[in-house]
Amino acid sequence: MKEKLGALIAGAINTLQQQGQLAKDITIDIQVERARDTKHGDFACNIALTLAKLARCNPRDLAKQIVASLPETEMVERIGIAGPGFINFFINNDAFQNIVNDILDAGEAFGRSTVGEGKRVQVEFVSANPTGPLHVGHGRGAAYGAAVADLLSAAGYSVHREYYVNDAGRQMDILGTSVWLRYLQQCGETIRFPSNGYQGKYVEDIAAELHQQHGNSLQQTGSEIMADLPADEDQTNNDGTDGDKEAHIDGLITRSKELLGDELYLTVFNAALNTIIADIREDLEGFGISYEEWFSERSLVNNGAVERVIKRLKDSGHLYEEKGAWWFRSTDFDDEKDRVVVRENGQPTYFASDIAYHIDKLDRGYDKVIDIWGSDHHGYVPRVKAALSALGEDPKRLDVLLVQFANLFRGGKKVQMSTRSGQFVTLRELRDEVSNDAARFFYVSRKCEQHMDFDLDLAKSQSNDNPVFYIQYAHARICSVIRQLDEKGWQWDEQQGRDHLERLNEEHEKTLLVKLSRYPELLQNAAEKHDPHIIAFYLRELAADFHTYYNAHQFLIDDTELRNARLALILATRQLFRNGLNLLGMSAPEKM
Numbered sequence: 001m002k003e004k005l006g007a008l009i010a011g012a013i014n015t016l017q018q019q020g021q022l023a024k025d026i027t028i029d030i031q032v033e034r035a036r037d038t039k040h041g042d043f044a045c046n047i048a049l050t051l052a053k054l055a056r057c058n059p060r061d062l063a064k065q066i067v068a069s070l071p072e073t074e075m076v077e078r079i080g081i082a083g084p085g086f087i088n089f090f091i092n093n094d095a096f097q098n099i100v101n102d103i104l105d106a107g108e109a110f111g112r113s114t115v116g117e118g119k120r121v122q123v124e125f126v127s128a129n130p131t132g133p134l135h136v137g138h139g140r141g142a143a144y145g146a147a148v149a150d151l152l153s154a155a156g157y158s159v160h161r162e163y164y165v166n167d168a169g170r171q172m173d174i175l176g177t178s179v180w181l182r183y184l185q186q187c188g189e190t191i192r193f194p195s196n197g198y199q200g201k202y203v204e205d206i207a208a209e210l211h212q213q214h215g216n217s218l219q220q221t222g223s224e225i226m227a228d229l230p231a232d233e234d235q236t237n238n239d240g241t242d243g244d245k246e247a248h249i250d251g252l253i254t255r256s257k258e259l260l261g262d263e264l265y266l267t268v269f270n271a272a273l274n275t276i277i278a279d280i281r282e283d284l285e286g287f288g289i290s291y292e293e294w295f296s297e298r299s300l301v302n303n304g305a306v307e308r309v310i311k312r313l314k315d316s317g318h319l320y321e322e323k324g325a326w327w328f329r330s331t332d333f334d335d336e337k338d339r340v341v342v343r344e345n346g347q348p349t350y351f352a353s354d355i356a357y358h359i360d361k362l363d364r365g366y367d368k369v370i371d372i373w374g375s376d377h378h379g380y381v382p383r384v385k386a387a388l389s390a391l392g393e394d395p396k397r398l399d400v401l402l403v404q405f406a407n408l409f410r411g412g413k414k415v416q417m418s419t420r421s422g423q424f425v426t427l428r429e430l431r432d433e434v435s436n437d438a439a440r441f442f443y444v445s446r447k448c449e450q451h452m453d454f455d456l457d458l459a460k461s462q463s464n465d466n467p468v469f470y471i472q473y474a475h476a477r478i479c480s481v482i483r484q485l486d487e488k489g490w491q492w493d494e495q496q497g498r499d500h501l502e503r504l505n506e507e508h509e510k511t512l513l514v515k516l517s518r519y520p521e522l523l524q525n526a527a528e529k530h531d532p533h534i535i536a537f538y539l540r541e542l543a544a545d546f547h548t549y550y551n552a553h554q555f556l557i558d559d560t561e562l563r564n565a566r567l568a569l570i571l572a573t574r575q576l577f578r579n580g581l582n583l584l585g586m587s588a589p590e591k592m
Helices: 002-018 047-055 059-068 093-109 136-154 170-186 201-214 222-226 245-286 297-302 305-315 350-363 375-390 427-434 436-444 456-460 467-487 494-499 507-529 533-552 560-583
Strands: 032-034 043-045 076-082 086-091 120-124 158-165 293-296 319-322 325-328 339-342 368-374 398-403 406-410 452-455
Touching: 002 032, 002 043, 002 047, 002 059, 047 059, 047 086, 059 076, 059 086, 086 093, 093 494, 093 507, 093 560, 120 136, 136 158, 136 368, 136 398, 136 406, 136 427, 136 436, 136 507, 136 560, 170 201, 170 222, 170 245, 201 245, 222 245, 245 427, 293 297, 297 305, 297 350, 305 319, 305 325, 305 339, 305 350, 305 375, 325 375, 339 350, 350 368, 350 375, 368 375, 375 398, 406 456, 427 436, 427 456, 436 452, 436 456, 436 467, 436 533, 452 456, 467 533, 467 560, 494 560, 507 533, 507 560, 533 560
Parallel strands: 120 158, 120 368, 158 293, 368 398, 406 452
Antiparallel strands: 032 043, 043 086, 076 086, 319 325, 325 339
């Protein structure tokens, strides 16, 4: 309806331009909004206020000229001018009633648009380091990223979903070394496990599988491994200095590579990587999330992409050397400090790989690249955009959306979690406890940058306080009405229902019709703003309006015209529940 009204106003302005009352070269931005108070109309437009200065006309007088020039339409019952020049539109009941036909005709496609047609967007989300299972913090990024991608698809964009596999770098070496040390314990070696190693049970499970496959062929003695290593944080070095956990774990990584050699170390490394990636894939697929591509960080190293971007930055004068390391002059692009891209030992940093990855994305020709990161990466955004600018790319092609992690509450108490120590609730455990549907909805029910408290008890409850139950129950209620129709031996006469939508004149019906009419504009708004919570809120409001209607009126009545019209209305409502729930990755149960 907003688009139709916008087209009417554009037609009126064109008429005024042709008559010479408005200049033809002015910039026109028509904004039609839902009226906050329906007493003043259903929609309002401020175009007369925005054009008054250019038209050299009093805004209220200009509003009168625009109204007088509006094309004829049956959609509008009457038009009013309020305040300094707002144009208020009162919509005919027929127009709202006809939304039922629009929904029944379009079905799953209702609300979808072609706004993004011809534009390619890449959405990268989750991309958790494959150093352990996905936890509840990753779950929010997964649910949010999937919903953003689906919203963009619904708006006509060609969307490529991607997971960036961080399969290179120090954290992966810590994982590989942690697995090997647990493997050695399987072999009977007495090994003191480092305080900085990955300590979850999953590490022990991978080590046990490694031992089952390779026996003791990867064994080295504990004394060889630990000889002359820097002390751990709770130890003292031979010279009496305090230990350092970072130096200790780095020493263990170096020793592991020396003793195993490249081939055997890679055996351990790949056992850890492949097991965890397979687990992550399975977990996300079980959560209803799939990707077009899993992109390997190591591929950027192996194909020379990292070296190439470092060379480009050097050649363009954006790098300088200091104490053996190469630094990127990111302060030239408003970053708070310069950043290392090559360490003193000659190894590229993770930042260097990330630059190469984003150049690769842009080189693939996407109109827009969207990264969905955890909020702890907020300081990383300016340096990535600085690097793109330094390499001659437009940083506006990259949008970074930051997702706050979720705090988990059980019994009113916050669940404490630590990834490194292995004390965390996995995404799989959450899904098993509250269901996929509850997890997906709760994760997207707030703006991504807002903190969220995930109440496990609420998510599992079958009460109206649980929005997931409340929404799905509304859908199930409609399905129950249709089953009762069959039990009575009646059938829905669709044509009669469509022909007599004018019978839908109860206040509860009008309220529901208006709510149905809002779906397309809210869907487009949610896609443009990357805000799936808009759809979550809408579904909650739609459920409230339907439950109120259900409790106030009978649907299966003897009056066939009214019965079929009401069935048409609730079936259109059911369709929007299905459409909205599907966009959020949720099911629409027919029985509860």
